[in-house]
């Protein structure tokens with residue numbers, strides 16, 4: 628049985644544990660991010676919403692949503708990205724990733740996009756319903772592709788102006804309405820670096836809570852063309868030898884997994900496992 632099981636828990640029930648969230652940050656103390664829920668409710672916190680998230684190691688976990696980062700004695704706030712970079716507890720990160728996405732979804736659906744009336748949580752379902760026109764909204768996922776393009780012992784890596792200084796990564800982009808993921812991979816590679824690819828292979832997927840992507844990871848081989856970088860999107864793109872790589876993305880990311888798998892295959896080393 629999985630350590631983390633998403634469930635729509637009834638917030639009227641007492642007990643359990645709670646995460647405290649505000650703008651992609653979680654309240655943390657020396658014991659971690661889970662606090663006794665009834666104790667939290669006695670603190671003077673500006674709670675604006677509560678969600679029953681699921682079962683973590685068999686215990687009920689709720690999310691208390693604040694509208695401001697309030698100080699608590701002995702506690703500090705830590706960003707979701709920092710939890711990812713620490714990379715020492717995959718199961719807890721999955722819970723935080725889920726919690727952050729439920730929070731984003733609920734905050735983005737407080738009012739109906741069709742008629743403007745207030746939305747309410749639907750009891751027993753992960754859904755928000757409009758009190759005016761009955762329109763329902765479910766948590767949104769945005770499918771995107773991420774691809775490592777290779778040419779023998781060389782891999783294509785690029786830099787976006789948004790990246791940490793010096794870091795190079797794989798190409799990625801969102802799937803457009805009506806296109807397949809395979810079509811998206813070929814289109815994005817053509818748009819970002821002007822290359823044609825072949826022998827596309829799907830390697831795995833990863834939920835990416837910044838803010839609600841599902842990354843579908845591929846390997847592709849170079850077919851033809853010279854690198855022509857897309858203005859504004861790509862600051863540098865080049866072929867790197869698997870023996871001489873630049874600073875790479877965080878080890879928990881699927882981008883890093885795609886790179887590590889290929890390098891391991893070329894060097895005859897054991898392949899890594901994709902973090903959940």
Ligand SMILES: [Zn+2]
Nearest residue numbers: 739742757760
């Ligand atoms: Zn409505």
